[in-house]
Every structure is written in structure tokens, then in C-alpha cells.
Amino acid sequence: MEDASRELFQIQLFEAVFENLENPEGVYPLLKANKHKLDERFATVLRLNTEAMLSEASPKYAQGFAACLAGLSFLIKEFRQGSEASNLEIAITGYEVASKVLTYETYPQQWVGCQLMLGNTYHRRIKGEQAENLEQSLCYLHKALQVCNREQFPELWAEIQSNLVIAYGYRIRGDQVENAELAIQAGEAAMRVFTRDQSPEGWGKIQNNLGLVYRDRILGDKAENLEKAIACYQNALSIRTREDFPELWAQTQMNLASAYRHRLKGDAAENVEKAIAANQRALQVYTKAAFPQDWAQVHINLANAYLHRIHGDRSENLEKAIAAHQSALQVLTKEEFPRQWAMAQMNLGNVFLEQEQIEEAISCYRSALKIFTPTAFPNECLKVGQTLGNTAFNIGDWAEAIRGYSVAIEAVETSRTWASSESRRQEILADSLHVYENMVQACINNKQLNKAVEYVERSRSKRLVDLIVSNDLYSDGEIPDEIQQYLQDFEAIQRQIDNELRQHNNSNNFDASKLGKSPQNRAAIEAHNKIIADLEADKQQIWEQMRRLDPVLAGQIQVSPMNLSSIQQLIDLPTTAILSFYTTSHDTHIFIIRQSQITLHTCTDLGFETLQESILTHWLGQYLNNQDTWKEQFSFLIAELAEVLKLNDLIAQHLKNIDELILIPHLALHQIPFAALLIGENQYLGDKFLIRYVPSCQILEFCHNRPTVSSLMNYGIVEDATEDLPYASWEGEQLANLYNIPNNQRLKGSQEASVSNYRQLIQKVQVIHSSHHARSRLDNPLESALFLGDGCITLSQLLTPSWRNPQLEDVFLSCCETGLSVTEITDDILTFSTAFLCAGAKSVISTLWAVNDLATALFSVFYYQFRHQGNKRLQSIRQAQFELRILTGETLTTIYKPKLSSFLTQKLKETDTLRKKIQKERDSHPHSSLLYEQCHEEYKKYDKIGKLIYQAKKDLELFCRESKPFSHPYYWAAFTCSGLN
Known part of the structure; x- marks a missing residue:
């Protein structure tokens, strides 16, 4: 019976559309009178009836009816009464059915119009997963753009570009940096057609939409982006006046309010007042009766402004914030407007938190997370999960903190997976490391060491893991053509760098002996010159492009995080332990993982700044600036580090019956020679344990899984x-x-x-x-x-x-x-x-x-x-280090000196022969000739080599005179x- 009523209403609607072709708004009285019938069942009946009718209609009638259906879809899409969610579903249905008749081959302009409208409707859609809706929106808009060019259909092309601004601006999936830049590009493209003079309304719309993009833009200076957003809104308001476009004026006022609330420049208190004033202006048009959803959204904005208000009584402002949220929630129900409802819950939680109503705040955050899941809304999920985690952490509710941080970390890892560039992936992880840190600490406090070490693993060396997984895909040598081309370009630039280095070295009388294996050497902290620096930058760009094509970065392959059990399976013997280091803001934790247990050794007050300062300034700083001082201070610095890490306590309490350590250092600890850490009188850590290193357990697992050769x-x-x-x-x-x-x-x-x-x-x-x-x-x-x-x-x-x-x-x-x-x-x-x-x-x-x-x-x-x-590798390293340490000058003299001296004498003789030969050839050429210069360079090379060999012989003599010449850990x-x- 109800379906029959809807079918009759549909017939009446089509008749009204045909009767009002010149005045489409004449259909609205009928829609208002029957708005209760505009539900999802209406969309189903509409699809069944129209598809059946069109399948039997003549081509000419079908085209007219499909055009009428598209027109009706537009009217229902813009209809402000009834259920907006249902209205949008009906519009989508109508456009999808119409586009099957209005094909590109037969009716190109009308087909493009349907694709555009589908794109526009999907980005506004309320039902379904918002991330997927936005992907559908982009899909339809790009379909339209493939066949709609600026020359043939300029206004339609510009309208598609204008819609892309919103679709990319609100996009949830993909790289958030890239999305914003694509939105800005689309807006700038649209304004080449929609100029202020020729198309003021279209221009004003783009300015409004660009304001939304600049407000949340990641690239560039945040403060400047917000200034650009405010400028865009003010440009839009020069066209969108209250008299001419009241709804659009109110929309832009609401957006302007949000930009002022986030503004970093200007007076902070005044910015909030401007935000409140702009929201109140919007409410002059957005009444609850006429625009319930917009009215509610303005109240959410007002609530946030009152939460951050500096002027006025603080408690009064917070009460106003709560009242505004409660007003919004009268309209924004979880069923009809899930995203907005969840946003209101999150913001209401923030107000309760400010009022120190902790339980109420936690309840609101939990509610928000029912909608803001890691895959559906990763950015919002990260914010809410982190705030829930921090709130619970501060009151010592470790289990609740773990729940909050857990979803926040999943959201981070989802966003990281969607990022299309390696550098952006690193940024996403770097920006959220404090969440991992708090999670690890909460797990430790909750006596869940297994979870703590698992999250330590998840936070480290992710770029290396990506690279190993990616490169392992090409172990058979099959590399796609596009990547092959990038590799060729990459190698070509490297050859240019090599040539430039040769010229630089020759012109600067460069001494290659100072590159390494020499006390005078130190690591480089910049490129040799600007030419090389520029070439390196070009190489980096190719690297980024090559990595974008990578299956792991493209999201086709994902690496699952390891749990404690799989980590423990990497330990072959009960006498081996993994030591996983993790430095937080306050402490350094060392997780000791054995085959069947995990324990924790904590160095309190050895936080990030203290440890980094100690190593980077004293250890690395001296190494770079003065190697003689570094060598003199070496033993003292190493002893100091062993003391702050409480190594002897670590050994006594956690390493009984252990003889091999697999070390996973953290941050600056990667630079430290652990084998040389003192644990007793002339006893080093390397004397007691076999030691090896890995960047992470995941990388150790890759090494384990490689086939035996x-x-x-x-x-x-x-x-x-x-x-x-x-x-x-x-x-x-x-x-x-x-x-x-x-x-x-x-x-x-x-x-x-x-x-x-x-x-x-x-x-x-x-x-x-x-x-x-x-x-x-x-x-x-x-x-x-x-x-x-x-x-x-x-x-x-x-x-x-x-x-x-x-x-x-x-x-x-x-x-x-x-x-x-x-x-x-x-x-x-x-x-x-x-x-x-x-x-x-x-x-x-x-x-x-x-x-x-x-x-x-x-x-x-x-x-x-x-x-x-x-012997195995570690045993051989330890024995070799020990042999070198205890080697006496006497043994060096009696056993090695004869062989070494004989070898050096022979090398010196060969070098001298070559030097004399090239000298003779050089002198046969005129002094000013190119051949003379070339020979002279060769002559200088062999002359220098001869001096190096002579110096090596002298150094050998000096070493032979010492009692134990290589006992210092430096060697x-x-x-x-x-x-x-």
C-alpha cells in the first residue's frame, strides 16, 4: 500500500516537472506537501519504476524522460526539508538511472552533467562510509573531466574543477598534503573561467571553498595559510552579500568564524571575539526551522569559540559552550548525521575536560570513537583517541589510556598507509611519536610488558621495513619499465656527481687518504659544493618519484606488526636475549626479551634530551670537531654511559645465563660501541657477551626468513x-x-x-x-x-x-x-x-x-x-677484538713486522718505478701542454702514495715500540x- 502511494507521488512529481520546465521551483510545493514520503524506500521504488519504464521506451522518449529525471534529482538534492540523507539518496538514484540513457556517445553534455551532479551529491552524502563517498565523488568528477575540455565546455569544465576543490579538500583517504594541493590546483584552474568580473557567483563559491582548504592545509606556514583562508572568505563575502545570497552569506560567515578561531596572527582574544560575532551573523539566516543542520553546525562552532574564549567569565563561557553543544545535538542525531554527532561529542568532551568533569569527558570521547574509527575518519580518530588516552593517563586509568592510544595509533598507521610519498609517511609517524611513547608508558604502568614492546616495535624503523619489503619484491631482477627509467636517471645523476667530485678533488689538491682509515678523518655534514648539492637534490626528487611507484607505498602490500610471540621466535637459544632500547621524554627503558619471558630495566631520569645531549654533544660533537680530544675522552665517555645505563644492575638482575645479546638501540644509542662499555676493572661488555645489532625485530625477521644459499x-x-x-x-x-x-x-x-x-x-x-x-x-x-x-x-x-x-x-x-x-x-x-x-x-x-x-x-x-x-661471526669478532687488544709490540715486531715491512718495501719500490716512469713521460712534453699537465697529475698521485707508504712504515715502527699498541677501544x-x- 505504501509503495503504491509512493508510485502515485512519483507520477505526480514527473508531471509537475514537465509542467514547470521554465520554473523548476514550482515543484517545491508538491515536495513540501509530501516530504514524509521522501525516504530510502522512495529511492528503491524510483529505481525499479524508472528502469522498467526506460527499458521499454523509444530512444527519443527515453532521452526526454531521463533529462526530466535528472532535473527532478537536482530539485530533490537541493530540497531543504524532510530528511537530507534520504533526499541525497533519491538524487543519487535518479542521476545513476538517467546517466544510463544519457550516455557520453549520444548526449555528451548531458552525460557530463550527470557525472558532475553525482560527484557533487556523493561528496555531500550522509549515508554510507564518508571516506568511500568522497572516493566515489572523485571518481565521477574525474570521469567527467576526462571528456569535458575547457575549450568545448568552459563553464561545465570550471564547475567540475570547482567541485574537485571540495572533494579533495574533504578527502579522507590518500595523502592529506597531496589532497590539499590538488584542491588548490583545481580552484586556480576553475578561476581561469569563473573570473570575478565574468562569473562573480562562481568565483565567490571557489573563494569560499579554497578558504576551507587553506584553513586545514599542511604544506607551508600554518599562520600564513590561515591568513589566506580569511582572505578567501572575505573575497567570497564581497560577492555573497546577505541581500543577494543570504544562505551563501551565512555559510561563508560560519566558515570565516572557524578560521578566526584557529588564527595564529593578531590578538588571540580578539580573534575569538571575531569568531563568535561571525557565527552569530550566520544565525541571522540559519534558523533552526529553516536550516536545522546548518543551525546546529553553527552552534558547534560557537561552542568551540566559547571553549577557547579569553574575554568574559571562564565558567560562564564553558556553560555557554555546553548549552551550544546540547542545542546542536537536538538536530545532529547519531543516526542522521553520524560525523557531525561524533564531532559534537568530541568537542563536548573537551568542554567537560576543561571543567575537570573527567568521567563525563571520557564518556563523550568513547561515544565519538564509535563513529570516528581508524579507517573511516583517521584524522578525527587520532585526535579523539589521543585526547582520551591523555585524559585517562593523567588520572592513572591505564587500561582506558591504552584503549584510547590503541585506536589513535591505528589511525596514524592508516594515514601512513594512505600517504603516497616516503617523506610524508615519515612526517605522519614523526608527528605522532608522542602517542606511541605514552602508549608504551601506559602499558608498562599497567604491567603489560608484551604490549609495551610491541608498540616500541611499531614506532621504529618503519621506513627501513618498507624499503626491505619493497626491494625483496625485485629479488628475481624483474623491475617494471617505469622504475627502470627512474633508475637510469638516478645513476646518470650519480655519474655527474662523481665527475664533479673528481674535478673538485683535482682543483683542491684533494688528499683521498683523509677520507677514511686515518685519524684526521671526520664525517661530512654537507655536500662539497653547491653544484653537488643541487645534483643531490635532483637525485632526491627522482628517489621520491621512484618510491611513489612502490607497491608498499601504493598500499598494495602492508606489513603486519609483530607480536611478542613472533619476536621471541627469532631467539634461537635460551642463552640469547634481545635488548630493545626505548627512550621517552623522562626515562630510558630496556626491554629484555628471552625465549619464554620478558622483563624491564628502566634508567630513570635518562630521558630523550639528557641522552641525546650527552651523546650528540659530547660523543659525536667531539668526534666531528676534534678527534684527538674525542680519543682522549673516549674511555671516560664510555664509562659514564655504562653508569647512566646501570649496566651492572642490568646484568645482575636480568641477564643470568645469557651469553649472547641482540641489541636494538634507539636514536643516538646507535652510535655507541656497546662492546666497549665498561662493566668492571678492565672488563668490557663485549668480554661477557657476544653482541650483534639489528634496527628492529621486524628487520631481524626478514634476515631470518631469507633462503639458505x-x-x-x-x-x-x-x-x-x-x-x-x-x-x-x-x-x-x-x-x-x-x-x-x-x-x-x-x-x-x-x-x-x-x-x-x-x-x-x-x-x-x-x-x-x-x-x-x-x-x-x-x-x-x-x-x-x-x-x-x-x-x-x-x-x-x-x-x-x-x-x-x-x-x-x-x-x-x-x-x-x-x-x-x-x-x-x-x-x-x-x-x-x-x-x-x-x-x-x-x-x-x-x-x-x-x-x-x-x-x-x-x-x-x-x-x-x-x-x-x-667459528660463527660473533665469536670471531670477539676473538679478533681480543687478539688486537692484547697484541704486544713485541709480538707485532717478531711475527708481523717482517711480513708487513717486506710488503711495504715492495709496494714502495713498485710505486717509485711508476713515479719515475710517469716523470720521464711528463718531461718529454712541453711544460704548457695538456699532456704535461695530465702526466704531472699522475706524477703527484704516485709521489703522494710513496709518501703514504713511507709514513705507514714509520707508524709501524712506533706501534712496535708500545707495550700494547691497540689496547685502546678506538682501535x-x-x-x-x-x-x-
Whole structure:
């Protein structure tokens, strides 16, 4: 019976539309009289009746009827009475049915109009998930834009652009930075048609909508964006006057009020008063009877203004805020207007919180979270979840705090997944790290150490995890063409940088020996010159574009967080423990994870600022500025750190029956040689425990899951690539003899140790030993470099899909600073150590500072001797460090000096022969000729190498005279192992 009534009403409506083609508003009396029939069932009946009628109608009649249906849909969409949610559903139904007849091929302009209206209606839709509605809106608008060009249909094209401003401005999914910029681009495009003079109403609409975008824009200066928003609204009001456009005037007044409330410039108290005044102006038009939803929205705005009001009595303002919210909630029911209802609950909670009515506030926040879920409204969910967490945290309700922070973190991770650029992903995580910190502390306070360590894991090294997962997809070498092109461009810029570096080095009489394995070396904190800096910036842009195409960043692949059980499965032996460090604002926590238990060691009052200041200023600062002072202060700084970390208490209380530690440092602790931390009289942490490092448990899991390669290890060596490290060649020779490494797997000197040869070698061996110069770039870790004969291999190159080496078991970087970096706040430690793990290696040995050439050569030889005897990596590192520490000058003199001296003498002889040969050739050319200059450069190179070898012989003599020349941790503690044992 009810459906029959609706069918009759539909017939009457179509007749009214046909009778009022010249005056569409003539249909409104009929709509007002029957508004109770405009419900979702009406939409269903409308679809059934119209689709049946159109299927039997002639093409000409169908076209006229479909156009009439589209017109009726527009009238119902704009109808201000009845249920707005139902009205929009009916309009969507009508447009969808009409667009099946009004196809682009037959009626292009009308089809585009239907797509535009569908886009417009979906972004206003109340039913369904708002995030999905906005995606549908964008889909329809982009469909229309694909076939509607500015030249043929300028006004329609501009109207689509105008609607894109709103759809992108309110979009929930995707990258929020990108959405706002796309909205601004669409607005600027629309204003090329809708100018103030030619189309003032359209121009005013765009100005209003751009104001909404600038108010919440992330990119750029927040204060300036708000000023732009206010300017846009004021521009809109110059057209949208109360006399000519009362509804639009009220809408813009409400928006202006919101901008003034958030304004950062000007007098804060006056800004709130301006916000209140603008809201009250809006209420002159937005009455509860005529515009109930808008009236309610203004009351929410007023409530927020009163909450932040500075003038007037505070308690009175808060009462006004509560009253305004309660008024709004008379209209904004959870069923009809879920988002607005939830927003009112959130804001009402804020008022109760201000009044110290904590239970009422918590109740409101809980209510809001029923609608503001992590996937439906991540931004709002983050705000409410965090506020709920903080509120409960402050009263010691740890369980409630955990509930609040839990949904907030899910919202952060949802937003991070939707971000399309790597840098934006990092920003989202960095902006929310305090939520993770509070969550971890709440879990600790609630005696839930398992949850605490799981959230520690979720907060760290996410960028590295993304990179490993991404690059593992290309382990078979299949790389999409578009990424291949970016990789080629990336490598081309790197070659330009290499050329520029060569020219810079030549013109500045550059000494390559100071790049590494030399006490004078220090990490770089900027590019060599502006040309290189600009090229690096170009490389970074290509990196970002390449990463945007990545399946992980595109959201096609997601990495599930680890729970405690899966973390514990990474521990092979009951005598091994994971030590996961986590520094908060106040304390440093060390989680001790064993196969079947987890405990906690807390260093109170060792918060972020204290620890970072201690390490970055005293440790790293001295290393960069004065290495002699740093070396002198080394033992004192290490002892101090062992004391503040309460290492002896940690060992006594938590590490009984443990002999291996897997360390996961946090922030500045990545720079610390834990093996050298003193735990007793001349006893170091490395004496008691085997030690290895990983950036996170998730990365350790990736290493564990990599397939086992052949048991027959194939070795490769890259040695003395710039021919100025005398002991590197000796080191390579000892390894080659020990493992019978053929010459074609030894890249010796500048001619053989080229970038391309290195790349080829690393693809066919399971163990690579690199002994040459390297340097860390603390200002830009991706530009840290391994220096080879004809150029560099940068850390960023190793992190691209083209450097996939899943067959690599071991990488030994016998170079300077290959494990040194300053971490970002998100704790992504970008070093050559982590880069080789990303590239496929299971284990990497690297260095935390610029190491000594002779000490490094001896350490390497000791390490491989122990490995050759069947020892595992960690045992071999510890034994090699111990051998180097206890090596006496007497032993050095009797056992090693003869071999080393003989080797250096031979090298000096070869170098002198080459120097004399090139001198002779040089002198055969006229002094002013290019050939003379080229030969002279070669002559200077060999002359310098000769002096270096001579200096190495003198240093050997000095070391031989000392009782234990390498006992200082500077010589042995830099070497660390990351990955598997």
C-alpha cells in the first residue's frame, strides 16, 4: 500500500516537472506537501519504476524522460526539508538511472552533467562510509573531466574543477598534503573561467571553498595559510552579500568564524571575539526551522569559540559552550548525521575536560570513537583517541589510556598507509611519536610488558621495513619499465656527481687518504659544493618519484606488526636475549626479551634530551670537531654511559645465563660501541657477551626468513680502490691466501675496483670484503659513499631495487664510518650496514668511526682466521677484538713486522718505478701542454702514495715500540655485526 502511494507521488512529481520546465521551483510545493514520503524506500521504488519504464521506451522518449529525471534529482538534492540523507539518496538514484540513457556517445553534455551532479551529491552524502563517498565523488568528477575540455565546455569544465576543490579538500583517504594541493590546483584552474568580473557567483563559491582548504592545509606556514583562508572568505563575502545570497552569506560567515578561531596572527582574544560575532551573523539566516543542520553546525562552532574564549567569565563561557553543544545535538542525531554527532561529542568532551568533569569527558570521547574509527575518519580518530588516552593517563586509568592510544595509533598507521610519498609517511609517524611513547608508558604502568614492546616495535624503523619489503619484491631482477627509467636517471645523476667530485678533488689538491682509515678523518655534514648539492637534490626528487611507484607505498602490500610471540621466535637459544632500547621524554627503558619471558630495566631520569645531549654533544660533537680530544675522552665517555645505563644492575638482575645479546638501540644509542662499555676493572661488555645489532625485530625477521644459499662460500675482495691505503692491499692478500680467492675475484687498485666491477662481483659471490675509503654524510645519510676507483656507490643506490643481492651471506665493510649515522626521530638508522641488509645480505660487519688502517687490517685478518677455523661471526669478532687488544709490540715486531715491512718495501719500490716512469713521460712534453699537465697529475698521485707508504712504515715502527699498541677501544671497538650470527 505504501509503495503504491509512493508510485502515485512519483507520477505526480514527473508531471509537475514537465509542467514547470521554465520554473523548476514550482515543484517545491508538491515536495513540501509530501516530504514524509521522501525516504530510502522512495529511492528503491524510483529505481525499479524508472528502469522498467526506460527499458521499454523509444530512444527519443527515453532521452526526454531521463533529462526530466535528472532535473527532478537536482530539485530533490537541493530540497531543504524532510530528511537530507534520504533526499541525497533519491538524487543519487535518479542521476545513476538517467546517466544510463544519457550516455557520453549520444548526449555528451548531458552525460557530463550527470557525472558532475553525482560527484557533487556523493561528496555531500550522509549515508554510507564518508571516506568511500568522497572516493566515489572523485571518481565521477574525474570521469567527467576526462571528456569535458575547457575549450568545448568552459563553464561545465570550471564547475567540475570547482567541485574537485571540495572533494579533495574533504578527502579522507590518500595523502592529506597531496589532497590539499590538488584542491588548490583545481580552484586556480576553475578561476581561469569563473573570473570575478565574468562569473562573480562562481568565483565567490571557489573563494569560499579554497578558504576551507587553506584553513586545514599542511604544506607551508600554518599562520600564513590561515591568513589566506580569511582572505578567501572575505573575497567570497564581497560577492555573497546577505541581500543577494543570504544562505551563501551565512555559510561563508560560519566558515570565516572557524578560521578566526584557529588564527595564529593578531590578538588571540580578539580573534575569538571575531569568531563568535561571525557565527552569530550566520544565525541571522540559519534558523533552526529553516536550516536545522546548518543551525546546529553553527552552534558547534560557537561552542568551540566559547571553549577557547579569553574575554568574559571562564565558567560562564564553558556553560555557554555546553548549552551550544546540547542545542546542536537536538538536530545532529547519531543516526542522521553520524560525523557531525561524533564531532559534537568530541568537542563536548573537551568542554567537560576543561571543567575537570573527567568521567563525563571520557564518556563523550568513547561515544565519538564509535563513529570516528581508524579507517573511516583517521584524522578525527587520532585526535579523539589521543585526547582520551591523555585524559585517562593523567588520572592513572591505564587500561582506558591504552584503549584510547590503541585506536589513535591505528589511525596514524592508516594515514601512513594512505600517504603516497616516503617523506610524508615519515612526517605522519614523526608527528605522532608522542602517542606511541605514552602508549608504551601506559602499558608498562599497567604491567603489560608484551604490549609495551610491541608498540616500541611499531614506532621504529618503519621506513627501513618498507624499503626491505619493497626491494625483496625485485629479488628475481624483474623491475617494471617505469622504475627502470627512474633508475637510469638516478645513476646518470650519480655519474655527474662523481665527475664533479673528481674535478673538485683535482682543483683542491684533494688528499683521498683523509677520507677514511686515518685519524684526521671526520664525517661530512654537507655536500662539497653547491653544484653537488643541487645534483643531490635532483637525485632526491627522482628517489621520491621512484618510491611513489612502490607497491608498499601504493598500499598494495602492508606489513603486519609483530607480536611478542613472533619476536621471541627469532631467539634461537635460551642463552640469547634481545635488548630493545626505548627512550621517552623522562626515562630510558630496556626491554629484555628471552625465549619464554620478558622483563624491564628502566634508567630513570635518562630521558630523550639528557641522552641525546650527552651523546650528540659530547660523543659525536667531539668526534666531528676534534678527534684527538674525542680519543682522549673516549674511555671516560664510555664509562659514564655504562653508569647512566646501570649496566651492572642490568646484568645482575636480568641477564643470568645469557651469553649472547641482540641489541636494538634507539636514536643516538646507535652510535655507541656497546662492546666497549665498561662493566668492571678492565672488563668490557663485549668480554661477557657476544653482541650483534639489528634496527628492529621486524628487520631481524626478514634476515631470518631469507633462503639458505649454497654451503660452498664464494669470496670476493675489493681492496685499496684509490691506491692510498698501504695496509688494505696487505689485508686483501692475506684473505686471498687464506681462502684461495682467485685474482678474478679480487678487485685491486683504481683500475680494477671500479663501480661497475664492484657491482658485477657482488652479484656472484656470497661473501664480499670491502677494504677502501668510505664516508658518512650526517646531514644526508642517503649520500654516504663508498669510494671506488672511478666514482662512488652511495647508500641511496644500495637501497634501490637494482641492488638486489639475495645470495649474499656476509658483507665485511673494512672501511670508515659504514655504521655511523644520525638517526631521524622515527629511528630509521640509515647506514651502509642497514643498506646491505636491505639489499639482501644476512650479516654485515661495519664501523662506527674512522678506523686506523693497520689496526683494521690486523683485525680483519684475525676475524677471518677464526671464521676459517669454523667459528660463527660473533665469536670471531670477539676473538679478533681480543687478539688486537692484547697484541704486544713485541709480538707485532717478531711475527708481523717482517711480513708487513717486506710488503711495504715492495709496494714502495713498485710505486717509485711508476713515479719515475710517469716523470720521464711528463718531461718529454712541453711544460704548457695538456699532456704535461695530465702526466704531472699522475706524477703527484704516485709521489703522494710513496709518501703514504713511507709514513705507514714509520707508524709501524712506533706501534712496535708500545707495550700494547691497540689496547685502546678506538682501535678495536668500532667493528659491529648487524643481522644474523
